[in-house]
Amino acid sequence: MFPVQRRALTILALAAAAALPQAHAQAPKEISFGIISTKSSANLKSAWQPLLEDLQQATGLKINAFFAPDYAGVIEGMRFNKVQVAWMGNKSAMEAVDRAQGEVFARMVQPDGGIGYWGFIIARKDSPLQNLQDVLKQRQELTLGYGDPNSTSAALVPGFYAFGQNKVDPTRDFKRMVRANHETNILAVHGRQVDIATVASDAMERMKLKQPEKHDELKVIWRSPLIASDPMVWRADLDAGTKKKVSDFFLTYGKQPREKEILAKLTIGGFMKSDNNQLTxxxxxxxxxxxxxxxxxxxxxxxxxxxxxxxxxxxxxxxxxxxxxx
Known part of the structure; x- marks a missing residue:
């Protein structure tokens, strides 16, 4: 064998040997869990922290909570591998699958056992607005609190069913449109900062638990068709061992009284297996x-x-x- 060939084979052998421990080391010791911005980061952190602590204990992984000011921040976090697992809405999950190597592995179950929720348009109870037709007729005089562009229940679904099918552009055809998360939109309607807002039904349920007196001063004037419950998403290139740990945790969580109590504060009943077909x-x-x-x-x-x-x-x-x- 010529010296050049021997050197080439030696280099290849060394490279192969070096790759072995790297492949084995692909299983991370910690992961970041992304949480979409449905309300303030402080409120989200306090609500999710007990579950994340349980996830950390069950998997042996260090779990870092990842918050962003909007849905896109979590999607981009997953795209650049700053987020490995996340709770998302269906629209944001679709973007993560298409642009950030995301993959749906589970979905939430509602507290009543249902596997879906609704998009609402809400107003104050003392508002003369009674239904969608009232909104459409008076839209040029109304201020609208609209959802994040990547929100399923507060943008995509009402954008199609409430507005698009009626040839109305929610971003241009109202007196004023402002975008915010669910909690902010609910409070904006209550505080008369906007006349109406698009929000998720489970966000209203959380408001009912947290601030029932404010919830009781609001009414639903439009309800969407049923939306598939929120998916849980991980990066598709996460190693198999970590995927199994994470999946096993979520698919069995919520059976014990303490776990049920933690999920109740998140208005979640549990989790069930799912995949990307949920997004169709x-x-x-x-x-x-x-x-x-x-x-x-x-x-x-x-x-x-x-x-x-x-x-x-x-x-x-x-x-x-x-x-x-x-």
Missing amino acids: PIRQLSLVAERNKIEADVNLSADDKNRRLQAVDVKLAELSRQTNTN
């Missing part, structure tokens, strides 16, 4: 919303509009095929 209805909603936007764009040429519409229709057809197959 959200993908369909997003594509329909995109299609409506393209159709309404007067600045597009006929050819460009048709090309874009056809591309969306292909994606919708594929999702429909997958749904029928599953």
